Amino acid sequence: MPIKRMNGAHVPHRKNTAEMAAVRIPVPQQLVIPMSMHIGAPAKPVVKPGEDVKVGQLIAEAGGFVSAPIYSGVSGKVIKIDELVVSNGSTVPAIRINSDGEQTVLEDLTPPTVTDYESFLEAVRNSGVVGLGGAGFPTSVKLKVDLEKVDAIIINGAECEPYITSDTRTMLDRTDEVWAGVEMLQKYLQAKRIIIGIEDNKPQCIAKFNELCKTTQGVEVAALPSMYPQGGEKVLIFNTIGKIVPEGKLPIDVGAIVLNCTTLATIAQYIQTGMPLVEKCITIDGSAVANPQNVIAPIGTPMKDLFEACGGFKTEPRKVLYGGPMMGIAVPDLENPVLKNTNAVLAFDEKDAKPPEPTACIKCGRCIAHCPLKLMPADIEKAFSLERPEDLKELKVNLCMECGCCSFVCPAKRPLVQVNKLSKAMLNKYNAQLKAEEEARKAKEEAKKKEEEAANE
Ligand code: SF4
Ligand code: SF4
Structure with missing residues (x-):
């Protein structure tokens, strides 16, 4: 029986750069490297101003279990460790390095010794790799699971957002590294089933990996309809193995791990050469x-x-x-x-x-019909405007992955995804308030109980 697929929207692809192999830019004069480029604790600098560094050298160690080390992508001199205001408005520590233009690679870069699952995890941690598709979650933490629970590892090559083609180039230009990563997953995670999910607007990538799949058992390509947000983790899981990740649960709870294709290629590169994550392929367009x-x-x-x-x-x-x-x-x-x-x-x-001018909701229901998670964005917007966090909870706003399909299809151009972000903040504040009230109530009860016990003694 064919798998049912989650809904989404037919957004224009605009993959203008898909046929262009990536070009290395001239060595930048200065790098500004924030210590928070991942979910979790910021990395801690291990270099000081005035110190010389080389390409591939550790400049900041992981700041905790959920964190990742950082390496220099240029040779040169550390000039400053100061602060940087990032896109969400927060301030994070950052290391500034002036490049010497030489790109001298650290002499003692050697491939790590990987023999089993534990040493593979250690290598992934030391590679500095985090979810390179955008999530930024440290990959070694994602891979630290009970292997018995893993039914399928899904390699995300969907790249469903308009314009972006950097994963497409990884699949075409670094095919060997992606495939080496697949073989590592088979060897060290004993992955029984690996699915490479690719949207059908990338026929060259599908053809390349279909050929490779003929050489081994347990790896298959899922050619997926080009439908945004096909590359969303929950959507990809449902559209490949038919499992729904419930609210508050992780992919591993339904037996799945999802890894971006560039993430996997970069892990393989580190294990094969010892060169950690120091550079990225980026689509520049618009x-x-x-x-x-x-x-x-x-x-x-x-x-x-x-x-x-x-x-x-x-x-x-x-x-x-x-x-x-x-x-x-x-x-x-x-x-x-x-x-x-x-x-x-x-x-x-x-x-x-220019943002479109919104008009009144005409109750057409398109936002619901196109939401991959079957949420009710128009009702969420109403609950938000009436400041009813209890209704937002009922409407499961925290499930929203902020994909923007609802806003895209809305004929009234309502700013639904922005409202969902604000609604989540409203609900989280309400939940924190409820928790604080509950804790205060318990503390009061406890104090009363102690008073009564003291009186009875
Ligand atoms: S932004 Fe949220 S509510 Fe809107 S379509 Fe995506 S998941 Fe659904
Ligand atoms: S798609 Fe827009 S106009 Fe239609 S119900 Fe949703 S919010 Fe209202």
């Missing part, structure tokens, strides 16, 4: 960019250097995004750097940057 292309740049490269490498702007950019147009985050300043999970930087002209 209506304001003179020559859109895929570039390879050290992590920490300022945005302005990426655009310069693409011929600059053909018109003044009015909106610059980290990521795609559906889920991207605004870049506050072109001095902001490439992060570990940056897969695209898009710059749009005035026409494309």
Whole structure:
């Protein structure tokens, strides 16, 4: 019986750079490397201002279990450790390195010794790899699971956001590394079933991996309809193995692990060569960019250097995004750097940057029909405007993955995804308040009980 598929939206693909192999940009003069490029504790600097560094050298160690080390992508001198304001407005510590332009690689980079699951996990941790598709969750933590529970590992090559083609280039230009990663998963995680999920607008990638799958058992390609958000973790799990990840649960709770294809290729590269994560392939595109292309740049490269490498702007950019147009985050300043999970930087002209003018909801139900998780965005918007967090809980707003399908299909151009983000904040505040009230009530009861016990003694 064919698997039912989750809904979504037919967004324009705009994969303008899919045929362009990535080009390495000139060595940047300075890198700005934030210590928080992942979910979890910030990394801790292990270098000091004035110290010389080389490509591949550790500059910050993991700050806890859920964290990741950071390595330099240039050779040069650490000039400062200061702070950087990032896209969510928070301030994080950052290491600034002036490049010497030589790109001298650290002499003692050697491949790690990997013989079993534990040493594989250790290598993944030391590689500095986090979810490179955008999530930024430390991959070694994701892979630390009870292997008995794993039914399928899904390699995410969907790349469903418009414009972005950096994973497409990984699958085409680094096929051997992706495949080496697949073999490592078979060997060290004893993965019984590996599914490479690729949208059907990438026929070359599908053909390449279909050929490779003929050489081994237990690996298959799932050619998926080009339907946004096919690459969303929950959507991909449902559309490949038919399992629903319940609210508050993780993919492993339904027997799945999802790994982005570039994440896997980078792990394989580290295990084969000893070179950790120091650079990224990034799609540079959008209506304001003179020559859109895929570039390879050290992590920490300022945005302005990426655009310069693409011929600059053909018109003044009015909106610059980290990521795609559906889920991207605004870049506050072109001095902001490439992060570990940056897969695209898009710059749009005035026409494309202008938000549409919303009109009244006409109750057409399209937002519900297209939501992959069957949420009710119009009702969420109403509950938010009436400040009813209890209704937001009922409407399961915390399940929303902020994919933006509802806003995209809404004929009234309601800002539904923005409202969902604010609704989650409202609900989380309400939940925290309920928790605090419950704790205060328990503390009062406990104090009363102790008083009564003391009185009875
Ligand atoms: S409600 Fe959330 S998950 Fe559903 S379409 Fe809108 S943004 Fe996506
Ligand atoms: S799609 Fe827009 S207009 Fe239609 S019900 Fe949803 S919010 Fe209202």
